[in-house]
Amino acid sequence: MEALVAIIIAVLVGSGVYLVLRARTFPVILGLTLLSYGANLFVFISGRLKLDQVAVVGQSADPTDPLPQALVLTAIVIGFAMTAFLVVLALRAQGELGSDHVDGQRDELYGEQQNKGSR
């Protein structure tokens, strides 16, 4: 169980970091989303993993910790709002800069650089 969750978080964060390092805004946004999923899952398990236990004291012999659940709810809401904002910003950057490159380089320029790189 612990190993499985650890692997999931590692995959999420690893893919997130890879995508964040891409040059186009869309993969960067996807990467940030995966990164925040990884972080949220990490917050969630900071109260330890327990199966089939309620988060209310007195209702079960070994209740789970309710605080990380409250924390992760806050973090999810904030992360969601930030991602929505970033999507709008990326669309506006595409409109104003005429390209979805993160540095706002024109597509022709970017294409040339890529061609040079591949040669």
Next chain:
Amino acid sequence: MSNWIMAPILIPALAAMMLLLEVRERHWLRRVTGLTATLALVPVSILLFRQAATGDIQVYSLGDWPAPFGIVLVLDQLSALMVLLTSVLAVPALLYASHGDDRLGPNFHSLFQMQLMGINGAFLTGDLFNLFVFFEVLLIASYGLALHGRGPARVRAGLHYVVLNLIGSAVFLLALSLIYGATGTLNMADFAARAAELEGPALTLVKVAGLLLCVVFGLKAALFPLYFWLPATYASATAGVAALFAVMTKVGIYALLRVHGLAFSDGALAGLGDMALWTVSLLTLGLATVGVFGARRLGELVAYLVVMSVGTLVAALAWGTEEAISGALFYLLHSTLICAGLFLLADLVSRGRGDAGDTLMAGPRPPAAGLLGALFFIGAVAVAGLPPLSGFLGKVMLLRAVPAPAYWALLLAGGLLAVVGLSRAGSTLFWRAGEPMAGTVLNKGRLAAAVLLLAMAPAMVLLGGPLSAITQSVAAQWAQPDLYIHAVLGYPGGAQ
């Protein structure tokens, strides 16, 4: 327990809500509301500072839940000083923006108040997760403000700023959950008390979390290698916003100071990250000096001066003696206000130069060049640390408190190169200028805002004695984390 501690958060929050009500074509109403709320913060923060200056640490339990379980707001001298600085800075920044810049896009005033709420909240909270929430409040407001007005440069810089800070937020969350997992608390005082007695694997986890926190706060403070976003963002933001942003890097420094003073001062975590912060801050100082020297626009130059002040301050923080912190606090007040004033001045100059803007190339003479030149001279002397203005006093205090050859060399060489860079900028803008452009006049209101901030340089020298007494007493309280822990938890650290 007084309820006034809530006021610096509630006043901007209420004002921001009121400003969201639709009042089409009534900009004066928005301006009056925004300015009233911002002005109201000044007497409130003076009152709070006077309460804190008595030496008592006030703790306000939200929802009346006792300390380690509920969220607390804590008012000690350090928080009170930072809240006071914010309110003193916000008035001229908003005054400047209210002369036209606020009409470049909708909801400027509301975002400005949200930003103030986030900054004040970050200074006052005594809970790490609440600090995260207030960071997000001030960040999302700052995204809106940084992008206020149009232009490709602003959007490009804004995109980098937002993406970097989102990554920072994810790292902050990882650090917080490590701390919660290992110590079972997110209350700063409780964390400090428990961290002192940690051992084994839990200690390693908390050390990792502590260093991650340093990374996050270093990103907010713009430390090497995480400062590259700052010059572009600050130089392309509208002037009033850039002036307010001068205090945003200081939020990062405040958070470093707070966590460092509480948890990393002694016990199991003593000295965590000191060496890394020391190295990184000296690198920041050195590279920012190169930036000041190589800047091609006045706004960029001032932005690098902000980065320089961050390097100067964090090095003193890493040195960590009470005297160094006292000097750093004096320098922090000075550098925030003067850099903000220089941002406003840079905008005033660029408005009078047409297409040349604030690029450091010969162009038309700005209107009232003599007056603006004199102001620039005062600002440059103060920020470079030449006698007789405030930067000199701050640097003397820092040099006396931090007797490390590397620090002396970088700070003095940095000062010299800043003088060269600033005099080159000044002579290009004011002396090598051609005929003034027809039809450009100097806006009196904008000028007043810039004068108000730059007048702090002589004022801080005249009040040098009392001010340094204040920073000394703040540093003395900072150096005794037990006072803070005792005030919050009601018992002196460790088990009850």
